[in-house]
Amino acid sequence: MTTTAMIAPEGRAATHTATPPGRRRRLSIGRAVAWAYIAGFLLVTIFPFYWILRTALSNNFALSTDPASMLPVGFSLGAFERVFGLTSQAEALAQGGSGASLDIPLFVRNSVIYAGLLTFLVVTCSAFAAYAFARLQWPGRNLVFSILLAGLMVPGILMLLPNFVLINDLGLVNTFAGLMLPGALFSAFNIFFLRQFMLGLSREVEEAALIDGAGPVKLMFRITFPMMSGPLTTLSVLTFIGTWNDYFWPLLVANDPQVRPLTLALGVFQQASPQTQPDFAGLMAATLVAAVPMLLLFVIFGKRIVNSIGFSGIK
Numbered sequence: 001m002t003t004t005a006m007i008a009p010e011g012r013a014a015t016h017t018a019t020p021p022g023r024r025r026r027l028s029i030g031r032a033v034a035w036a037y038i039a040g041f042l043l044v045t046i047f048p049f050y051w052i053l054r055t056a057l058s059n060n061f062a063l064s065t066d067p068a069s070m071l072p073v074g075f076s077l078g079a080f081e082r083v084f085g086l087t088s089q090a091e092a093l094a095q096g097g098s099g100a101s102l103d104i105p106l107f108v109r110n111s112v113i114y115a116g117l118l119t120f121l122v123v124t125c126s127a128f129a130a131y132a133f134a135r136l137q138w139p140g141r142n143l144v145f146s147i148l149l150a151g152l153m154v155p156g157i158l159m160l161l162p163n164f165v166l167i168n169d170l171g172l173v174n175t176f177a178g179l180m181l182p183g184a185l186f187s188a189f190n191i192f193f194l195r196q197f198m199l200g201l202s203r204e205v206e207e208a209a210l211i212d213g214a215g216p217v218k219l220m221f222r223i224t225f226p227m228m229s230g231p232l233t234t235l236s237v238l239t240f241i242g243t244w245n246d247y248f249w250p251l252l253v254a255n256d257p258q259v260r261p262l263t264l265a266l267g268v269f270q271q272a273s274p275q276t277q278p279d280f281a282g283l284m285a286a287t288l289v290a291a292v293p294m295l296l297l298f299v300i301f302g303k304r305i306v307n308s309i310g311f312s313g314i315k
Contacts (some may be wrong), residue, residue: 049291056080056285063280079285092282102286106257107265111290114179114250114261115243121184123236127228130194131220135206145195151188157248164252174256179249190235197231198224237301241294262290 055063059074066073082092083104132138133145163182172178201224209223225232250264260268266286269279 052284052288052291055281056288058281060279060281076281079279079281080289082279082282083285083289102265102269102282103257104262104286104289107260107262108290110259111244111261111263113176114259115240117176118180118184118243119236119240121180122187122190122239123232125185126187126190126235127194127225127232128220129191130198131224133191134195134198135220135224136216148188148191151186152192160248160252163249167253173253174259176259178253179259179261182249183243187239190239193235194228194231197228201227233301237297241297244290244294262286266290 054070054072056079057072057075057077059076059078062074078087078092081087083102085103133141133148159182167173167178167181170178172181205227206219206223209219214222244261245263246261247263247267250261251267254260254264257265266283269283269286
């Protein structure tokens with residue numbers, strides 16, 4: 001609502017004109033283009049999830065008869081039954097499945113162990129390193145931090161082969177330690193992210209605690225880290241999701257089903273089909289099961305992630 005006030009000459013009272021409350025703003029060309037862009041972006045973003053659900057609810061035999069259908073072809077829950085092991089091999093073949101087995105509970109357990117432990121280790125080590133760069137004074141601090149920033153410019157895929165050679169020489173192939181060791185102690189982005197947030201924190205509370213006799217360790221755990229609960233939660237969620245979706249590194253070092261994460265198991269499931277046609281419905285059902293936990297994390301912590309990134313000073 002816009003209000004204008006005019007002072008009349010000879011001391012007369014001012015008159016006020018206001019926009020009627022029920023009047024709507026006219027839809028300009030620019031606003032129409034903006035809304036069309038947003039609608040198109042949402043469609044492109046959401047459509048793959050719908051297509052996964054549509055395929056998972058289809059009969060695998062019927063999919064080849066009408067592959068362009070926007071609705072499930074031969075609606076069936078058989079794909080989810082096959083994924084959770086609720087059908088025999090004969091029943092799976094009759095439903096259009098490939099007959100290949102996929103032990104969802106085992107692979108979900110492996111992914112939870114891999115992503116959970118790695119998230120805890122990398123976020124904890126990154127928090128300690130960020131505190132050292134932001135609060136402690138030591139020789140060569142700025143030089144070391146500059147070298148750390150240079151690590152952000154190295155593509156992660158270039159480190160796969162050297163890390164594999166190291167893990168293989170240590171005899172840690174097909175172990176959870178081999179999966180987690182290369183990324184457990186260092187993350188340049190996490191350290192930079194937490195350092196930027198720490199630099200924005202007020203030092204008054206920390207100085208008061210120092211006057212009261214608190215040491216660096218107590219100051220870190222009792223003052224600084226509690227004030228960083230938002231960024232630490234954000235990094236934990238982002239690291240967990242990134243690790244959960246990781247594929248190339250487990251492909252190199254996790255050939256044993258006892259340590260194979262779910263993402264890699266989906267690829268093996270697709271390639272192990274005894275029939276000519278892969279079980280696309282079963283594969284999409286398993287993919288949907290693997291994606292649901294990540295979608296829930298984004299729904300629950302999405303607002304906190306955005307607020308933490310904006311407050312950290314990253315533009």
